[in-house]
Amino acid sequence: MTSDDVTEAKLLEAALHSARDTQLLVLERGALRETGVAFESLFGSAPALVIADDRTLTAGRETIDSLRARRQLTEEPYILDANTVYADHDHVELIRNRLAATDAIPIAVGAGTINDLVKLAAHRSGRPYMVAATAASMDGYTAYGASITADGSKQTFDCPAPRGVIADLDVIAAAPAGLNASGYADLAAKIPAGADWIVADFLGEEPIIRDAWNTVQLQLRHWMADPAGVRQGHLESVRRVTIALMMTGFAMQSARTSRCASGAEHQFSHLWDMQHHTHNGQAPSHGFKVGIGSLASIALYEALDELRQTDFDVEGAAKSWPDHAANEREIDELFPEDKLKEIAQKESAAKLASADVLRQQLARLKEGWPELARRIHNQLFPHAEFQHMLREAGAPVEPGHIGIEPSRLRRSYRQAYHIRRRFTVLDLARRTGLLEPALEKIYSTSPSLEGRGKGRD
Ligand SMILES: [Zn+2]
Structure with missing residues (x-):
């Protein structure tokens, strides 16, 4: 052993x-x-x-x-x-x-x-x-x-x-084919989901439950280490992914929350489920959707990290923070469909912080950024590496592979924020006032999200 x-x-x-x-x-x-x-x-x-x-x-x-x-x-x-x-x-x-x-x-x-x-x-x-x-x-x-x-x-x-x-x-x-690749992607999603929990914990939104964290995260990189082996059906690689997925379920059972398994990347997937998204006549698998959601989440983390080098403006962010009415107007614009709009109104209102709470959090972020950035950096894989691993496992690596156009993904960032009260990288981006600048950055530099990489895989 x-x-x-x-x-x-x-x-x-x-x-x-x-x-x-x-x-x-x-x-x-x-x-x-x-x-x-x-x-x-x-x-x-x-x-x-x-x-x-x-x-x-x-x-x-x-x-x-x-x-x-x-x-x-x-x-x-x-x-x-x-x-x-x-x-x-x-x-x-x-x-x-x-x-x-x-x-x-x-x-x-x-x-x-x-x-x-x-x-x-x-x-x-x-x-x-x-x-x-x-x-x-x-x-x-x-x-x-x-x-x-x-x-x-x-x-x-x-x-x-x-x-x-x-x-x-x-x-x-x-x-x-594809089933174990889906599981691999659902497992890989625990990387950005873990980063989201670190952020939520850091800002006092949702403390990390240590046992559940350990169950999912301590061995995660080891379990994810051989994506090609998963695609090829190697017993040891498949064993690792299987045990990892079972462990994640146990963590959810004991912690009575899906937080240990799901962050912003799952919100993208849930959003597309609620929109009844299909590709070639079928709903893409859960794992394939959260794999694309994970790439979107990591791209946002990376863009935020670059933007943070130039610092953010606490007063500016607090001033442009929407009140309840402005938040509702945004939801009206983003969700033409009544049922989704209703969910978004309820979930988004539940996490709409007051300007005072926002100022406190921004001050905490400003002061603690180097430490938080280090922890996030240790948790995440670089976007290109993560994408490579998904590709090796046989999972989709471009939004187009599951029928999501780049422009739709960009809108999905804004929508996914509203459909669940869970605090994720989407909230970090919104509260710092950096979501739009980050999206600008992503869409001006990332060939994969722009769809320029089409045909490469
Ligand atoms: Zn999942």
């Missing part, structure tokens, strides 16, 4: 111990064959119901074989149609109806969609559940809450994380 492995094992033990819902993680090659033993240890002799789709059916069959080898009662698997299954309310109801006809414990066999559907359906049926993950595609397996489309918009419903998680590395390493 290397020292990294020892630290990882310790981190995992601590993370599982403090997770509220998940008691067991089996993450290894051939883990599906351990499902029966794992299920028995969690649920005794309760019957099991495997829920899969026709693409994860092989893994579903292996799960059932493992259960039967332990003489565990299993029902006929419930198989959804992979071409039509969608993380929406109708499918939650379908699964809930199936669960109503049995007292079996559901085992979700699949990736994000199947896990989210079963998570919410199980919760609404008053039952725990277990998941066998078939791809390292996002950090939602072990997170509380399910992301489901209801009433035309994607929403996160609070519900417990799985009681047990099986992650078979042979299955995950062979996942269809």
Whole structure:
């Protein structure tokens, strides 16, 4: 065992111990064959119901074989149609109806969609559940809450994380192209998300929770170190991303906040979800959107850092800070659609600081900038390096790759600020009065955001 492995094992033990819902993680090659033993240890002799789709059916069959080898009662698997299954309310109801006809414990066999559907359906049926993950595609397996489309918009419903998680590395390493790249990008997003938490902590907006921070951040660079290996399905590289995503979920379970996993980069993604963005007829994966959001966030950090060399004007920033009415006018202009406008009004108002609070924060920033800049610098990768890593993993690296035009991304910076009260680099830029100058800088110098790099990849 290397020292990294020892630290990882310790981190995992601590993370599982403090997770509220998940008691067991089996993450290894051939883990599906351990499902029966794992299920028995969690649920005794309760019957099991495997829920899969026709693409994860092989893994579903292996799960059932493992259960039967332990003489565990299993029902006929419930198989959804992979071409039509969608993380929406109708499918939650379908699964809930199936669960109503049995007292079996559901085992979700699949990736994000199947896990989210079963998570919410199980919760609404008053039952725990277990998941066998078939791809390292996002950090939602072990997170509380399910992301489901209801009433035309994607929403996160609070519900417990799985009681047990099986992650078979042979299955995950062979996942269809793009799925593990998505997970890699969702993991890489913890880099700018961490910087946002550092800033929020520094300005007294949201203190860092040390255990959750350590769970996600201590080994992050090690886990991200081989993006090409993830693309090529190398077991060790895939293992690192898988464990990292599971750990992030545990951190969210124990801290009861997604702050440790999500910052401004996720707000870009949520914005595009709320705008029902599709590219080539499909919504780009969560990871691909947050990967592009991460690049946008890092570009903003870098532009701010350059602008800060020339210092910022506390009185000027305080004077141009919008009052409630001016903020509402800006929201009116940015959000033509009523539903989004409503969310923006509520979220943005919740964080609209008074001019006095703003002055205090700006003074704190002015005085503490060298220290804060050093901490941010240590946290982030340079934009070009981050972009290179995403490219190596097989994830999109230009906004155009997910169908977002540069001009739309520029507007998204201003919109993403308003749709969530969470304090991020977008707030840092707004409060210092440097958002527009920073965007000017980004759009005059960055070939990737300008779209001039098209065709290069
Ligand atoms: Zn995410």
